[in-house]
Amino acid sequence: xxxxxxxxxxxxxxxxxxxxxxxxxxxxxxxxxxxxxxxxxxxxxxxxxxxxxxxxxxxxxxxxxxxxxxxxxxxxxxxxxxxxxxxxxxxxxxxxxxxxxxxxxxxxxxxxxxxxxxxxxxxxxxxxxxxxxxxxxxxxxxxxxxxxxxxxxxxxxxxxxxxxxxxxxxxxxxxxxxxxxxxxxxxxxxxxxxxxxxxxxxxxxxxxxxxxxxxxxxxxxxxxxxxxxxxxxxxxxxxxxxxxxxxxxxxxxxxxxxxxxxxxxxxxxxxxxx
Amino acid sequence: xxxxxxxxxxxxxxxxxxxxxxxxxxxxxxxxxxxxxxxxxxxxxxxxxxxxxxxxxxxxxxxxxxxxxxxxxxxxxxxxxxxxxxxxxxxxxxxxxxxxxxxxxxxxxxxxxxxxxxxxxxxxxxxxxxxxxxxxxxxxxxxxxxxxxxxxxxxxxxxxxxxxxxxxxxxxxxxxxxxxxxxxxxxxxxxxxxxxxxxxxxxxxxxxxxxxxxxxxxxxxxxxxxxxxxxxxxxxxxxxxxxxxxxxxxxxxxxxxxxxxxxxxxxxxxxxxx
Amino acid sequence: xxxxxxxxxxxxxxxxxxxxxxxxxxxxxxxxxxxxxxxxxxxxxxxxxxxxxxxxxxxxxxxxxxxxxxxxxxxxxxxxxxxxxxxxxxxxxxxxxxxxxxxxxxxxxxxxxxxxxxxxxxxxxxxxxxxxxxxxxxxxxxxxxxxxxxxxxxxxxxxxxxxxxxxxxxxxxxxxxxxxxxxxxxxxxxxxxxxxxxxxxxxxxxxxxxxxxxxxxxxxxxxxxxxxxxxxxxxxxxxxxxxxxxxxxxxxxxxxxxxxxxxxxxxxxxxxxx
Numbered sequence: 125x126x127x128x129x130x131x132x133x134x135x136x137x138x139x140x141x142x143x144x145x146x147x148x149x150x151x152x153x154x155x156x157x158x159x160x161x162x163x164x165x166x167x168x169x170x171x172x173x174x175x176x177x178x179x180x181x182x183x184x185x186x187x188x189x190x191x192x193x194x195x196x197x198x199x200x201x202x203x204x205x206x207x208x209x210x211x212x213x214x215x216x217x218x219x220x221x222x223x224x225x226x227x228x229x230x231x232x233x234x235x236x237x238x239x240x241x242x243x244x245x246x247x248x249x250x251x252x253x254x255x256x257x258x259x260x261x262x263x264x265x266x267x268x269x270x271x272x273x274x275x276x277x278x279x280x281x282x283x284x285x286x287x288x289x290x291x292x293x294x295x296x297x298x299x300x301x302x303x304x305x306x307x308x309x310x311x312x313x314x315x316x317x318x319x320x321x322x323x324x325x326x327x328x329x330x331x332x333x334x335x336x337x338x339x340x341x342x343x344x345x346x347x348x349x350x351x352x353x354x355x356x357x358x359x360x361x362x363x364x365x366x367x368x369x370x371x372x373x374x375x376x377x378x379x380x381x382x383x384x385x386x387x388x389x390x391x392x393x394x395x396x397x398x
Numbered sequence: 399x400x401x402x403x404x405x406x407x408x409x410x411x412x413x414x415x416x417x418x419x420x421x422x423x424x425x426x427x428x429x430x431x432x433x434x435x436x437x438x439x440x441x442x443x444x445x446x447x448x449x450x451x452x453x454x455x456x457x458x459x460x461x462x463x464x465x466x467x468x469x470x471x472x473x474x475x476x477x478x479x480x481x482x483x484x485x486x487x488x489x490x491x492x493x494x495x496x497x498x499x500x501x502x503x504x505x506x507x508x509x510x511x512x513x514x515x516x517x518x519x520x521x522x523x524x525x526x527x528x529x530x531x532x533x534x535x536x537x538x539x540x541x542x543x544x545x546x547x548x549x550x551x552x553x554x555x556x557x558x559x560x561x562x563x564x565x566x567x568x569x570x571x572x573x574x575x576x577x578x579x580x581x582x583x584x585x586x587x588x589x590x591x592x593x594x595x596x597x598x599x600x601x602x603x604x605x606x607x608x609x610x611x612x613x614x615x616x617x618x619x620x621x622x623x624x625x626x627x628x629x630x631x632x633x634x635x636x637x638x639x640x641x642x643x644x645x646x647x648x649x650x651x652x653x654x655x656x657x658x659x660x661x662x663x664x665x666x667x668x669x670x671x672x
Numbered sequence: 673x674x675x676x677x678x679x680x681x682x683x684x685x686x687x688x689x690x691x692x693x694x695x696x697x698x699x700x701x702x703x704x705x706x707x708x709x710x711x712x713x714x715x716x717x718x719x720x721x722x723x724x725x726x727x728x729x730x731x732x733x734x735x736x737x738x739x740x741x742x743x744x745x746x747x748x749x750x751x752x753x754x755x756x757x758x759x760x761x762x763x764x765x766x767x768x769x770x771x772x773x774x775x776x777x778x779x780x781x782x783x784x785x786x787x788x789x790x791x792x793x794x795x796x797x798x799x800x801x802x803x804x805x806x807x808x809x810x811x812x813x814x815x816x817x818x819x820x821x822x823x824x825x826x827x828x829x830x831x832x833x834x835x836x837x838x839x840x841x842x843x844x845x846x847x848x849x850x851x852x853x854x855x856x857x858x859x860x861x862x863x864x865x866x867x868x869x870x871x872x873x874x875x876x877x878x879x880x881x882x883x884x885x886x887x888x889x890x891x892x893x894x895x896x897x898x899x900x901x902x903x904x905x906x907x908x909x910x911x912x913x914x915x916x917x918x919x920x921x922x923x924x925x926x927x928x929x930x931x932x933x934x935x936x937x938x939x940x941x942x943x944x945x946x
Contacts (some may be wrong), residue, residue: 153804154764154767154768154783154786154787154804155764155765155767155768155859155861156764156767156768156771156779156780156782156783157783159768159855159859160768160771160772160776160779160856161771161776161780164851164855165776168846168850168851169846172842172846174842187775187777188777191740191775191777191778192465192466192467192740192777193740193777193778193780193781194781195780195781195784196776196777196780196781197777216428216429216430217429219428219429219430220428220429220430220433220434223430223434223435224434224640224641225640225641225642226640227461227465227637227638227639227640228434228435228439228470228637228638229461229462229465229466229467229470229471229638230465230467230640231430231434232430232435232467232469232470233467233468233469233470234430235428235430235431236469238428239428256427256428293629293632293648294446294448294629294630294632294633295629295632295633295636295644295645295648296648298442298443298446298633299632299633299636299637299641299644300641300645302442303438303442304641307433307438308434311429311433313429326640326642327642330605330640330642330643331605331642331878331879331880332605332642332643332645332646333646334645334646334649335641335642335645335646336642355841355842355843356842358841358842358843358847359842359843359846359847362843362847363775363776363847364775364776364777365775366772366773366774366775366778366874366878367772367773367847367848367852367883368773368874368875368878368879368880368883368884369878369880370843370847371843371848371880371882371883372880372881372882372883374841374843374844375882466739466740466741490702490703490704491703493702493703493704494702494703494704494707494708497704497708497709498708498914498915499914499915499916500914501735501739501911501912501913501914502708502709502713502744502911502912503735503736503739503740503741503744503745503912504739504741504914505704505708506704506709506741506743506744507741507742507743507744508704509702509704509705510743512702513702530701530702567903567906567922568720568722568903568904568906568907569903569906569907569910569918569919569922570922572716572717572720572907573907573910573911573915573918574915574919576716577712577716578915581707581712582708585703585707587703600914600916601916604879604914604916604917605879606879606916606917606919606920607920608919608920608923609915609916609919609920610916
């Protein structure tokens with residue numbers, strides 16, 4: 125590579141870093157930072173079309189919180205709030221959604237960092253931390269049966285499936301139907317697309333076989349993410365979670381795209397015949 | 399949800415938090431803490447029958463140490479020791495067992511936190527840290543062949559299998575037979591049920607295909623965990639490790655319950671015929 | 673075990689600890705440290721032939737950085753640099769390679785620790801931190817098509833495969849071919865065997881199905897790692913990442929050894945017939 129081209133790419137990477145992170149790029153010449161993070165992740169991934177900067181933030185935040193790396197979580201939470209790309213209400217709701225898909229220990233750290241960085245953003249602006257927006261009253265039904273029924277309805281809608289799991293074991297009944305789909309997914313405060321981004325990042329990180337398949341399928345089938353957005357997701361995820369898990373995700377995406385396309389073709393034929 | 403019901407649930411969650419964590423619940427109104435951790439994890443999971451509070455602690459500690467989240471490990475180690483639910487001898491033995499199934503880097507952090515929190519619990523009570531109970535003399539045979547033979551015996555008992563792996567590769571011979579089953583599992587200081595809880599949490603976190611299958615099978619087949627306890631395990635695990643891995647575990651449990659039931663039916667028939 | 677044998681093993685473990693970690697072994701009597709880390713990991717794994725101490729360091733560093741455990745990363749980075757087993761240039765290159773396979777958040781922490789420990793090693797010797805060796809000029813082609821073509825060539829060489837992935841999706845084109853194989857793998861500063869050790873550790877940690885298979889296969893097929901070295905890898909990896917993932921890796925190794933052997937036999941027959 126000529127010095128000119130290297131230099132242009134470095135310059136573009138440093139400019140993008142400053143825009144995304146809301147602070148100057150580091151003057152670090154180590155291979156990981158200069159040749160990897162600046163020249164590739166910022167110069168060649170964050171600058172791509174296909175997903176907005178705000179959407180890329182939800183993927184990045186999920187990967188950083190999954191990876192338990194203190195400073196990157198701090199930096200990305202700060203940048204997301206400081207840029208105004210994600211509001212504090214959305215961020216707090218994202219932590220709850222993340223807690224469900226990544227577990228409470230990781231979410232607990234994430235949540236503490238959100239508090240600190242929100243205080244920092246306000247302090248730097250000479251502002252007091254504003255009181256949190258009330259999310260209550262929520263619409264969760266009182267009656268346990270009604271809550272389960274709502275959980276079943278939401279389970280089918282979010283997963284794009286015509287059936288629900290049995291209520292008769294603790295994991296599925298008290299967990300999945302009662303809380304995850306009976307309470308958490310229907311909450312206001314975060315859009316469906318953002319919930320999809322967090323969920324797919326977490327299931328791809330955990331890479332248990334069925335959840336990754338079912339959430340990639342549902343994100344595509346629901347049209348909450350387009351096929352091209354999902355492909356772009358795999359690239360962004362690769363940078364922040366590593367290529368092995370991204371490779372698996374990429375394969376799942378290819379399979380689920382084929383499945384969804386076939387289902388849409390059948391649905392189209394049926395619509396025409398009606 | 400009416401304010402009354404929300405309020406009752408919040409009150410119950412805060413009361414359970416205080417009992418489990420041995421400190422007051424946080425006055426935090428963020429969705430993750432208020433609506434997730436207090437209203438769901440403490441109000442609706444920790445309060446359930448099916449596993450004792452002590453048993454839930456071994457699952458929680460394993461998940462928190464797997465997740466590398468400093469503060470949750472600190473809080474749960476402190477709470478387990480401060481409540482008296484787990485003795486310091488059991489806790490130290492649990493760290494060794496965890497080290498084997500989660501690797502030394504994670505165990506090293508866990509071990510350091512145990513030291514600090516044990517010191518803190520004693521300091522708060524105005525006590526000196528008592529000297530550790532000697533676990534020696536252990537019963538590990540001197541002779542390498544005798545140690546391998548014991549490892550093979552223990553391997554078959556713990557895994558409920560009629561065969562052993564070949565000794566002829568480093569992983570199986572020097573690792574599995576010589577240390578994991580030749581020394582670690584037969585140690586005193588921790589009961590078999592507790593070892594099962596830690597092991598299943600770690601293999602479910604790591605979710606490599608065969609270990610999760612074999613340890614869920616063995617926990618059920620040995621009757622160290624009942625079918626209902628294992629179902630309850632999946633729910634508790636979901637909260638502390640996230641739903642994707644728990645979903646995979648739940649599926650493994652269903653398959654292994656069917657396998658174990660079938661084997662028990664064959665064994666019963668054979669017993670009758672004798 | 674008699675006190676004599678225990679005592680010999682403890683002594684050997686403490687001596688090996690001091691040699692590997694370049695500091696005295698801890699006077700800790702907890703089961704995890706005394707019976708696990710000293711008596712097993714140091715006395716019985718690090719002392720084995722089959723992989724050099726330097727090679728074991730690349731596996732250990734990758735596992736510790738994957739596990740996000742602050743102190744173990746600090747200790748092993750310090751020991752690797754302080755012993756002179758790994759130069760600072762190799763270490764920095766290893767961080768970039770690790771970043772690609774484990775994601776940037778984990779690499780960012782690893783990279784920060786390398787800076788701190790390199791400063792510490794120099795400070796302890798009363799030296800100034802020397803300026804970094806320039807790795808530029810790199811040989812990455814300017815032209816995007818030429819870069820992709822080089823990526824395709826490198827992809828086939830590293831993976832020992834006769835085909836390349838399609839360029840037509842972001843993950844494969846902009847990621848795998850353009851950066852991972854078009855830029856990262858061909859970099860100087862780290863040998864091919866060392867890159868294999870880091871890669872296999874990371875794919876075994878992440879355990880996505882295809883990457884673990886393909887990188888174990890390629891490490892063996894390329895003869896960069898012998899069959900015996902790969903078996904030894906599985907044992908060392910078990911200690912630092914836990915037995916469940918190591919068990920899966922061990923199974924993959926057995927399968928890929930069989931596949932590679934068969935391919936070599938066919939190649940030998942073809943060579944004879946020519």
